[in-house]
Amino acid sequence: MEIKSVICLKNGKSYPKLIDNTNLINKKLGDKLEGSLIGLSGLELEITGGSDNSGFPMRADIPSASRKRILTSTKSVGIKIKQKGCKIRKSVCGGIISNDTAQVNFKVIKGDAEKHFKTEEKKEEAKEEVKKDEKAETKESPKEKKE
Numbered sequence: 001m002e003i004k005s006v007i008c009l010k011n012g013k014s015y016p017k018l019i020d021n022t023n024l025i026n027k028k029l030g031d032k033l034e035g036s037l038i039g040l041s042g043l044e045l046e047i048t049g050g051s052d053n054s055g056f057p058m059r060a061d062i063p064s065a066s067r068k069r070i071l072t073s074t075k076s077v078g079i080k081i082k083q084k085g086c087k088i089r090k091s092v093c094g095g096i097i098s099n100d101t102a103q104v105n106f107k108v109i110k111g112d113a114e115k116h117f118k119t120e121e122k123k124e125e126a127k128e129e130v131k132k133d134e135k136a137e138t139k140e141s142p143k144e145k146k147e
């Protein structure tokens with residue numbers, strides 16, 4: 001089954017990528033893994049976060065793959081506390097990747113990740129240029145009809 005992933009580079013840019021989750025099952029948040037597992041050879045990645053299929057965020061301090069309702073009084077992943085001293089019970093997902101995980105975030109630790117994503121940047125730029133050209137042509141054609 002394919003899941004969405006976001007790979008963050010050292011320069012601050014992030015790129016989406018669809019990956020197969022069979023190699024990621026039972027991995028925990030904070031684990032380091034080789035990029036070849038997800039099709040990015042020559043990189044070392046760290047799992048930094050994610051969410052399940054209902055959108056609940058993953059938390060590293062919950063050692064399970066299922067959803068839990070936690071009671072907390074501090075600001076953290078998936079929790080915003082508006083008043084001081086208030087406790088909130090929120091549903092969050094455990095920090096282990098399972099079949100219910102829909103999205104995973106990665107951070108590049110070692111390797112040159114920019115070479116893997118430069119070709120995708122060029123493709124996106126080419127698509128944007130084509131769209132601009134099409135818009136310019138559509139704007140010019142009505143003017144020609146009026147004359």
